[in-house]
Amino acid sequence: MTDHAYNFAYLDEETKRMIRRAILKAIAVPGYQVPFASREMPMPYGWGTGGVQVTAACLTPGDVLKVIDQGADDTTNAVSIRRFFQRTAGVATTEATTEATLIQTRHRIPETPLTADQILVYQVPIPEPLRFLEPRETETRKMHALEEYGLMHVKLYEDIARHGEIATSYAYPVKVGDRYVMDPSPIPKFDNPKLSDSPAIQLFGAGRESRIYALPPHTRVVSLDFDDHPFTPSKADHACDLCGAAESYLDEVITDDLGSRMFVCSDTDFCRTRREAGQVGRLGGTLEGEAA
Amino acid sequence: MYVAVKGGERAIDNAHAFLAEERRGDPAMPDLSVGQIAGQLKLAVNRVMAEGSLYDPGLAALAIKQARGDMVEAVFLIRAYRTTLPRFGSTVPVETGQMACIRRISATFKDLPGGQILGPTFDYTHRLLDFKLAAEGGMPAAPEAPSRPGPVPHVTALLDRDGLIQRETDSGTPAPDLTRDPLHLPASRALRLQALARADEGFTLALAYSTQRGYGRTHAFVGELRIGMVRVSLDLPELGFAVEIAEIELSECETVNQFTGSKTEPPQFTRGYGLAFGQNERKSLAMSLVDRALRWRELGEENIGAPAQDEEFVLMHSDNVQATGFLEHIKLPHYVDFQSELELIRRLRAEAAK
Numbered sequence: 001m002t003d004h005a006y007n008f009a010y011l012d013e014e015t016k017r018m019i020r021r022a023i024l025k026a027i028a029v030p031g032y033q034v035p036f037a038s039r040e041m042p043m044p045y046g047w048g049t050g051g052v053q054v055t056a057a058c059l060t061p062g063d064v065l066k067v068i069d070q071g072a073d074d075t076t077n078a079v080s081i082r083r084f085f086q087r088t089a090g091v092a093t094t095e096a097t098t099e100a101t102l103i104q105t106r107h108r109i110p111e112t113p114l115t116a117d118q119i120l121v122y123q124v125p126i127p128e129p130l131r132f133l134e135p136r137e138t139e140t141r142k143m144h145a146l147e148e149y150g151l152m153h154v155k156l157y158e159d160i161a162r163h164g165e166i167a168t169s170y171a172y173p174v175k176v177g178d179r180y181v182m183d184p185s186p187i188p189k190f191d192n193p194k195l196s197d198s199p200a201i202q203l204f205g206a207g208r209e210s211r212i213y214a215l216p217p218h219t220r221v222v223s224l225d226f227d228d229h230p231f232t233p234s235k236a237d238h239a240c241d242l243c244g245a246a247e248s249y250l251d252e253v254i255t256d257d258l259g260s261r262m263f264v265c266s267d268t269d270f271c272r273t274r275r276e277a278g279q280v281g282r283l284g285g286t287l288e289g290e291a292a
Numbered sequence: 293m294y295v296a297v298k299g300g301e302r303a304i305d306n307a308h309a310f311l312a313e314e315r316r317g318d319p320a321m322p323d324l325s326v327g328q329i330a331g332q333l334k335l336a337v338n339r340v341m342a343e344g345s346l347y348d349p350g351l352a353a354l355a356i357k358q359a360r361g362d363m364v365e366a367v368f369l370i371r372a373y374r375t376t377l378p379r380f381g382s383t384v385p386v387e388t389g390q391m392a393c394i395r396r397i398s399a400t401f402k403d404l405p406g407g408q409i410l411g412p413t414f415d416y417t418h419r420l421l422d423f424k425l426a427a428e429g430g431m432p433a434a435p436e437a438p439s440r441p442g443p444v445p446h447v448t449a450l451l452d453r454d455g456l457i458q459r460e461t462d463s464g465t466p467a468p469d470l471t472r473d474p475l476h477l478p479a480s481r482a483l484r485l486q487a488l489a490r491a492d493e494g495f496t497l498a499l500a501y502s503t504q505r506g507y508g509r510t511h512a513f514v515g516e517l518r519i520g521m522v523r524v525s526l527d528l529p530e531l532g533f534a535v536e537i538a539e540i541e542l543s544e545c546e547t548v549n550q551f552t553g554s555k556t557e558p559p560q561f562t563r564g565y566g567l568a569f570g571q572n573e574r575k576s577l578a579m580s581l582v583d584r585a586l587r588w589r590e591l592g593e594e595n596i597g598a599p600a601q602d603e604e605f606v607l608m609h610s611d612n613v614q615a616t617g618f619l620e621h622i623k624l625p626h627y628v629d630f631q632s633e634l635e636l637i638r639r640l641r642a643e644a645a646k
Contacts, residue, residue, distance in 0.1 A: 035474035040375040045617030070628045077624050079300040107628045136604055138477050163640055169632035188632040208614050210474035251627055266628055
């Protein structure tokens, strides 16, 4: 059901061209934040306007779109963004990671490895990895230009001195292609290893901050660390209570007011696929709940 | 037991239906018409037009109705509509010196060519609730004077003739467009003014107030505040001349600021400038104070580190549509990030307990 009052995928073609030029530049200079003339979108800034603009510029009528938020297809904002493109582009949508040609995500990378036929679009709130060390854009741009990342290393070192480990658990900074320090968006650091050497194109859109950046396929992405304090991806020390997966990122769900809790895959498609294949976790068994 | 977070689609639909019902309010009461809003809540309409950067009182009134009177939401609706509109070109600069003023006051001269015109102002009203308004009732017509012939020159032009105020020159460069190009810093004054014209009124007011209390003081006098209609013309390349296409209402404020001179500039008056759609007095006044405070660099003044002097701080945080979106996005689910923080805190606590 497309809305014919608007152009395919909402944005006019001139705007899409402008965004595509920014995307091409971003792919040519991996990890570099390309300023682009971000448009006001019909959803609020901070709710995925950057990702939506990048997706709109990449979509073709033959694409199959998947939208996730916190790893799940059915969280409210994922539903809202998927509906937006159903309405304005009329593209096919899916919840299956393997069927999608374009996946827009907030805060997660799917557990199922991506392929060369896929584009992963990240929604980015604050694209600047140095922002909370230096609030001025004029300064941070200079720091990137000069490859002056000492401040970041001092911050990580101070974390270790104070806490015994680097106290950043999401939006963990990475170095891209041995050049730019990049914010991978607020994905848990558990997901960081999936950024590197991915066969898929990874695009990052920050609407409010007017920035686009990218990781072309098979780019080397290294999470910042020290030789004596190597980077460790972390997750809850449990297996999924529904599908039994031990290697997926888990959400903790509080089940009563007495401290009982269960752990479930944050990637809903990954979990369902496993259960459909007969895998059962501690509390799993049926697929009920989902009819609620 | 575990309730999967399914059913998001239905929940959203139902929430929106609830919203529509709440927006309408008691169906026994007559529905508010867009015309009533445009006619009787004109200052609200003006604010939405100014911060929405779109001059269309009808659409602004509709946005206010749809937004249930939430002004920032109404501004957002207008912005999201505006962004889809095609751009045909730029108009010829409006001639505010030719404004048909309904209000024009100067705080720097007791009388001046064109005179002082109070117009429809809250100034000097006693802020006593008028209970007559709560009852239905007609209004007596306001007395009318014949319009005064003759020009209404800008106050600053009078000072300029004597060489007492810093001369503003036309750079001749086309006006930048904040909505079509990403903001680059440092910004030109034209770009700063463009950002301030659509800036949140409350934010601009607070910044202007802070300069009056010493955070970047600029000693501002209201040289002139004028409100009225101006003609808008567009150059049509096919015709080779400009054609008048519309009339719009504007509020324009020019402050005259004391300036004792610096290494680069002689002692003279300087000005701050404010311009907004519709009758929008507080906004244009506040804007002119902030504009002046931001000019410290070009005038060789000292930067005392006041917020209103900080171009990056002001321009990056003045837009209420950006600000409210980012502020309110923290209502979105963050349980993936929160989970990773939970694990970190548990690990650090376990470590500390050892």
